Amino acid sequence: MSEVAVVAISVAKPGCEEQLREAMVGIVGPTRREPGALQYDLHRDVKEPRRFVFVERWESEAALAAHAKSAHIAAYKAATVDWVELFEIRVVSKIA
Known part of the structure; x- marks a missing residue:
């Protein structure tokens, strides 16, 4: 089996940024403990604070x-469905 990488981008609806951020932070720990998880990092766009990026x-x-x-x-997903404008x-897969 070969390693895969994921880039997951979520854009919060206006006014929902902090609720979405808190929910995202809450799944980092459990996900990092999952079998097969090598990296699971959450980032926030510096210029667009409604945009969050998971690098996995x-x-x-x-x-x-x-x-x-x-x-x-x-x-x-159930808790955040109304807070996300775009997912x-x-x-x-890494090639070089």
């Missing part, structure tokens, strides 16, 4: 798929 690395696509089905991610996820 997983041992395999299977580990990433298990993460997507985890209880804490399901709870996070984009890109799964990539």
Whole structure:
């Protein structure tokens, strides 16, 4: 199995930035403890503070798929659905 990386971008609806930030911070610890999690870092855009970026690395696509089905991610999605204006996820593999 080969390692995969993920860039996940969420843009908060105006006025929802801090609620979304807190919810995102709350899933970092549980996700880092998941089997196959190599990196799970949350960033905030310096010029666009409503934009948050997760940079992730997983041992395999299977580990990433298990993460997507985890209880804490399901709870996070349910809690934040009304706070997110845009969500984009890109799964990539390192080539150099």
